[in-house]
Amino acid sequence: MLGQYPLFDSFCAAAFMIGLFVFALGLLNNLYIWTKGMGRGIISTGTSIIVAIFSPRLFHFFGAILDSFIHRRLFKENILRGVAMVSIIVSYIGIIVVNHVKASSMPELQSISHLTRFLYSPFCDFYFFRTVSEATFTHQQALYALLNDGFGFLILVVGEGILIYRRFIKRAYVFKMKEADIFAVIILGGWFALRFLAEATSILSFNVPDSIASYWFVAFVLSKIIAPLGLHWPDFYIISWCLSGIFLGTLVGTIPFNRKLWHIVTAPIAMVVNSLSPEQHIFSKQADEIPFSKRQLIEIDACIKCGICAEHCVAYKHTKEEHAVSGGVISLISERLRQGYGFFSSLIDREPHTKESQDWFATQVYTCTLCGRCKEVCPININTRSLRVSMREYAVREKIAPNAVNIALGAAKKVHNVLNYPNADRLMWAEFSDVPPEVYSDKKKAAVVYFVGCMTSFSPAISGVAEANLNLLYQAGEDFAILGEDEWCCGFPLIVAGLSQEWQWLRDKNVEVIKMMQAKQVVFNCASCYHTFKHEYQEYLPGVEFLHNVEYIHRLIADKRVNLGGIKGRVAYHDPCDLGRGCGVFEPPRKAIKSIPGVEYVELPLNRRLSTCCGGGGDLEMVNADLVNKIAGSLVEEFDESHVDIVTTACGQCKRMIQNAIKAKGSKVKVMDMAELVLAAGMEKK
Ligand code: SF4
Ligand code: SF4
Structure with missing residues (x-):
């Protein structure tokens, strides 16, 4: 049978083959970009896969495999979206398998090699319709036909139908459609539409009996619709099949070059890679290094x-700027990486970026609080926060970061804090404290170091937070020290600004002083300092325990080291992003608050991993203070809607933001640091 229609035989398979060849080139280009990323190579990754297989992460691995098909987070967000995605994924895999199995069972295609048969398999029905008869038609062939049109129906009507309904009728999408997106939608559905047309014209050309043709139920209905046109169908069926070949070849060849299609390949890879080992941000060390890890380059794709991400983004809520949210900014960086690092990039002559376009790009990259809520809802589980920090490293590397970043760095170099206050003034807030200075200051040795942090040290609006933590440690009877002038910025503002190679000297100084103190514990009231120590300091301070004050207070209460009087009122807890999502500390503060007599604990509707950012994170205040205030204002509205009397938080910066917004909104809510709350509840050492 093969060879009887030389035009068709060579044309369709050739179109598919060319598509596969272009696909291979694009694949190589994209893999080439991935190899330029920092981090582990193939051997190290392979080792971690083997280790993961024999550890509890195996369940994450299976979860990721499952999610590659059913996208549970998408379903949770929106059932229609989930159905559309699953329909497309399952149907494409299904149609490839069904066609190949069917081609393998057809006598007409037995004399050719497996590879050649693979090339012909999408067109096997072209040969099948010519010879099929009621005498030879089997149950197995009926099943292939049902599956074939069933998968096509799922993609065209369910998958693409839902996508078109949501985008054009419901207008539910955040991201505007670009030409490449329209092309992807057309080419994805177009192949199936043409396939159905080819099947229908074949049915009409060869007068396939209804008892057989009806198994190709979509094509069968289509054949009934077009039959009254009375055309000479044998003229059309070869053209239809050839067109379907062109579409298939174009679809396959375009996949690596079109982000809307390429994620079909990369999303499952990213989910599996992220399931095997927890995220660890890698800082670029060399100036000529691409500031993204291999894992991040896969995530970008x-x-x-x-x-x-936009629907949950605190910044997008007020800016409506799609390019600044994670999905938008990922598209921007993807374009730049492909232009700058691709295999073929040197062959393409592009216009250099203008000053305006560079500034605009940098603004998008820095318009983010790094709250990490988008990571919690991202169906691909992309580490959006870490990715954003790397994008900022890229901006610094390209010398396009906002000027505020350089100002912060200059201040840190000069006075060891980014707020540009003389570091000798770090303990000014303590001048009015009743705690005798010799208890905590100028000590050579202490079991506990209270690391106050820059914002709490220098911001008069929240000096009460530092005082409360000082009193807390004093009343708990700790042997503790405050480092004063010897406490330098922990490095957090520089890290998140993208200054990956410019903060380690701050860490080295703090490590040196804490080591000199021979401290066993470091206690923090700032969620960001705590986050930085937890992620970046531990290997330099082995054996030293880092405790946030919410953990410290919870321990005091749980170990029955203190008595609490009581507080009357509805009290809620606001999760600081760097403490909750960033370090996984959710329960200790809740347990501590609930143990205070008289408290009516109120859980905010958006809590723990989905809690709302106060706006004060990610250095956003350095580039867009107005937006920060709006974000904080929205958070205070959440408190008001929950009718709380007191909101407890666990970060000086959160308290500052919320306090300002409460004032601006005229809200009656009172915001307190955790230490302030327990002291107000009359905490006393037993
Ligand atoms: S980290 Fe927060 S602010 Fe930044 S894009 Fe994600 S949700 Fe928006
Ligand atoms: S980052 Fe995640 S949530 Fe945002 S658009 Fe991309 S896949 Fe969707």
Whole structure:
């Protein structure tokens, strides 16, 4: 049978083959970019896969495999979206398998090699319809036909139908459609539409009996619709099949070059890679190094542009700027990486970026609080926060970061804090404290170091937080020290600004002083300092325990080291992003608050991993203070809607933001640091 229609035989398979060849080139280009990323190579990754297989992470691995098909987070967000995605994924895999199995069972295609048969398998029905008869038609062939049209129906009507309904009728998408997106939608559905047309014209050309043709139920209905046109169908069926070949070849060849299609390949890879080992941000060390890890380069390719991140983004809520949210900014960086690092990039002559376009790009990259809520809802589980920090490293590397970043660095170098206050004034807030200075100051040795942090040290609006923590440690009877002038910025503002190679000297100084103190514990009231120590200091201070004050207070209460009087009122807890999502500390503060007599604990509707950012994170205040205030204002509205009397938080910066917003909004809510709350509840040492 093969060879009887030389035009068709060579044309369709050739179109598919060319598509595969172009796909291979694009694949190589994209893999080439991935190899330029920092971090582990193939052997190290392979080792971690083997280790993961024999550890509890195996369940994460299976979860990721499952999610590659059913995208549970998408379903949770929106059932229609989930159905559309699953329909497309399952149907494409299904149609490839069914076609190949069917081609393998057809006598007409037995004399050719497996590879050649693979090339012909999408067109096997072209040969099948010519010879099929009621006498030879089997149950197995009926099943292939049902599956074939069933998968096509799922993609065209369910998958693409839902996507078109949501985008054009419901207008539910955040990201505007670009030409490449329209092309992807057309080419994805177009192949199936043409396939159905080819099947229908074949049915009409060869007068396939209804008892057989009806198993190709979509094509069968289509054949009934077009039959009255009375055309000479044998003229059309070869053209239809050839067109379907062109579409298939174009679809396959375009996949690596079109982000809307390429994620079909990369999203499952990203999910599996992220399931095997926890995220660890890698700082670039050399100036000529691409400031993204291999994992991040895969994640950039894996974003499906679903826009869910935007729906949960505190910044987008006020800016409506799609390019600044994770999905939008990932698209921007993806374009730049492909232009700058691709295999073929040197062959393409591009216009250099203008000053305006560079500034605009940098603004998008820095318009983010790094709250990390988008990571919690991202169906691909992309580490959006870490990725954003790397994008900022890229901006610094390209010398396009906002000027505020350089100002912060200059201040840190000069006075060891980014707020540009003389570091000798770090303990000014303590001048009015009743705690005798010799208890905590100028000590050579102490079991506990209270690391106050820059914002709490220098911001008069929250000096009460530092005083409360000082009193807390004093009343608990700790042997503790405050480092004063010897406490330098922990490095957090520089890290998140993208200054990956410019903060380690701050860490080295703090490590040196804490070591000199021979401290066993470091206690923090700032969520960001705590986050930085937890992630970046531990290996330099082995054996030293880092405790946030919410953990410290919870321990005091749980160990029955203190008595609490009581507080009357509805009290809620606001999760600081760097403490909750960033370090996984959710329960100790809740347990501590609930143990205070008289408290009516109120859980905010958006809590723990989905809690709302106060706006004060990610250095956003350095580049857009107005936006920060709006974000904080929205958070205070959440408190008001929950009718709380007191909101407890666990970060000086959160308290400052919330306090300002309460004032601006005229809200009656009172915001307190955890230490302030327990002291107000009459905490006493037993
Ligand atoms: S980052 Fe995640 S949530 Fe945002 S558009 Fe991409 S896939 Fe969707
Ligand atoms: S980290 Fe927060 S502010 Fe930044 S894009 Fe994600 S949700 Fe928006």
